[in-house]
Amino acid sequence: MPLRIAVVGLQGDVQEHISATRSALSASDIDGEAFQARSRRDLEDADAAIIPGGESTTISKLLHRSGMDGDIERMASEGRPILGTCAGCVLLASAGDEQVRRTGTELLDLMDMEVSRNAFGSQRESFETDLHIDGIGMFRGVFIRAPLITRVWGRCSPMGHLGDSVVLARQNNLLAASFHPELSGDLRLHSLFLGMIKE
Amino acid sequence: MAKEIVLEKLRHGTELLKRGFASMQKGGVVMDVTDAAQAMIAEEAGAVAVMALERVPADIRAQGGVARMADPVKILEIIDAVSIPVMAKARIGHFAEAQILEVLGVDMIDESEVLTPADPHYHIDKSKFTVPFVCGARDLGEALRRIYEGAAMIRTKGEAGTGNVIEAVRHQHAIMGAIRALMGRSEQELFQVARDIQAPNELVVEVAKLQRLPVVNFAAGGIATPADASLMMQMGVDGVFVGSGIFKSSDPERMASAIVEAVRGFDDPKVLAEVSKGLGDAMPGINIDTIPKEMQLQNRGW
Numbered sequence: 046m047p048l049r050i051a052v053v054g055l056q057g058d059v060q061e062h063i064s065a066t067r068s069a070l071s072a073s074d075i076d077g078e079a080f081q082a083r084s085r086r087d088l089e090d091a092d093a094a095i096i097p098g099g100e101s102t103t104i105s106k107l108l109h110r111s112g113m114d115g116d117i118e119r120m121a122s123e124g125r126p127i128l129g130t131c132a133g134c135v136l137l138a139s140a141g142d143e144q145v146r147r148t149g150t151e152l153l154d155l156m157d158m159e160v161s162r163n164a165f166g167s168q169r170e171s172f173e174t175d176l177h178i179d180g181i182g183m184f185r186g187v188f189i190r191a192p193l194i195t196r197v198w199g200r201c202s203p204m205g206h207l208g209d210s211v212v213l214a215r216q217n218n219l220l221a222a223s224f225h226p227e228l229s230g231d232l233r234l235h236s237l238f239l240g241m242i243k244e
Numbered sequence: 245m246a247k248e249i250v251l252e253k254l255r256h257g258t259e260l261l262k263r264g265f266a267s268m269q270k271g272g273v274v275m276d277v278t279d280a281a282q283a284m285i286a287e288e289a290g291a292v293a294v295m296a297l298e299r300v301p302a303d304i305r306a307q308g309g310v311a312r313m314a315d316p317v318k319i320l321e322i323i324d325a326v327s328i329p330v331m332a333k334a335r336i337g338h339f340a341e342a343q344i345l346e347v348l349g350v351d352m353i354d355e356s357e358v359l360t361p362a363d364p365h366y367h368i369d370k371s372k373f374t375v376p377f378v379c380g381a382r383d384l385g386e387a388l389r390r391i392y393e394g395a396a397m398i399r400t401k402g403e404a405g406t407g408n409v410i411e412a413v414r415h416q417h418a419i420m421g422a423i424r425a426l427m428g429r430s431e432q433e434l435f436q437v438a439r440d441i442q443a444p445n446e447l448v449v450e451v452a453k454l455q456r457l458p459v460v461n462f463a464a465g466g467i468a469t470p471a472d473a474s475l476m477m478q479m480g481v482d483g484v485f486v487g488s489g490i491f492k493s494s495d496p497e498r499m500a501s502a503i504v505e506a507v508r509g510f511d512d513p514k515v516l517a518e519v520s521k522g523l524g525d526a527m528p529g530i531n532i533d534t535i536p537k538e539m540q541l542q543n544r545g546w
Contacts, residue, residue, distance in 0.1 A: 172254035
């Protein structure tokens with residue numbers, strides 16, 4: 046059976062994730078497809094899901110209104126891999142900072158980590174830099190109004206740092222990146238994620 | 245924020261970061277707001293960003309006079325009120341206004357025909373800025389000239405402040421039609437097109453290959469209802485700007501949420517029917533043929 050990877054397609058850079066996933070599938074010679082999931086039905090038989098970058102406040106509202114939040118939680122509990130980048134990273138967390146609380150953003154509460162939304166400031170402060178990722182090595186990090194993972198505990202472990210802050214964390218079948226691997230043209234993080242489906 | 249991250253040593257303002265920011269807005273609604281309370285309503289409704297203004301386009305149109313960048317106090321008040329990105333408008337060619345907006349910390353600058361143009365010859369050299377720009381366009385040539393100058397996002401000009409979607413539809417047809425017409429053309433023919441539409445050849449070649457603009461393309465100018473938003477999305481735009489349409493309607497909270505929902509479910513008439521129910525009065529609106537050509541905002545810029 047070909048793998049089916051759903052990119053949660055309510056708002057954000059959905060196409061970029063679909064392209065990166067398709068390239069990673071073909072580079073790793075895996076039979077599979079990536080597609081945009083716009084409703085609950087689209088998530089039913091997905092082997093994995095990606096929550097893209099975008100605005101976490103908007104995506105959280107649309108996830109809730111569409112009922113897709115419950116499906117993602119079920120996928121996570123069934124062990125199906127989920128990758129969240131930037132806004133997706135915020136939504137996978139179980140705790141957020143004052144900005145997350147004030148905006149009433151409903152976190153999916155799946156990973157043992159706390160995030161700070163928009164941790165570097167406005168778009169002027171967005172940046173690119175080289176990161177070291179455990180098991181991958183140097184990786185181009187594209188941070189756009191990015192969050193930071195300010196605290197991890199329990200089953201969640203950090204995999205990538207910027208200074209002494211965590212920018213990539215994994216908890217079993219869940220992977221959260223505060224940057225945008227789908228924009229840097231480097232497929233290794235998507236390949237690592239595809240590898241999690243087979244585990 | 246961690247102490248040992250030295251922001252000055254990181255690479256800021258690259259083309260990837262500017263276009264990446266625009267990509268994060270896709271599938272979203274950017275709403276015009278004139279104060280903190282409106283900005284919070286927009287954020288609560290699910291807007292991906294707000295456009296901070298002193299007056300919405302409908303009022304600018306009605307009041308006349310020279311329309312300029314908003315007061316920094318107003319912009320900072322709005323930046324403080326929300327956590328979603330805040331955009332603001334600078335006059336066409338007015339790079340000093342753009343420098344001010346950048347230092348205030350706005351996330352994107354709209355070099356906008358809604359304000360009175362400041363330079364009769366040149367648009368802003370947007371490549372010199374760290375902050376990304378969005379610019380209006382009526383056709384492919386205009387869109388590519390703006391991208392060449394460094395715009396990270398294009399929007400249709402439409403006819404702002406009218407609540408009348410026809411001009412946005414006209415501009416989106418023009419852009420998409422011109423892109424489709426590039427398919428299968430030879431190098432020589434593309435070079436001729438580039439000359440005809442006064443656009444850089446390398447961008448024409450890129451668009452012919454991609455079969456879309458190389459940056460995010462939103463609709464703007466006259467979108468007033470959920471159905472208008474759906475119409476533009478079905479015509480292939482990546483998202484919408486709603487100017488006067490929300491806070492000139494009789495129930496802004498509901499209209500704002502309904503348009504967000506309409507962009508998400510843009511191709512599902514059942515969703516559109518549901519969200520369109522009982523929204524109260526949309527903004528009154530103006531017929532384009534009653535506006536003299538010299539009063540049409542879309543003819544500002546080139």
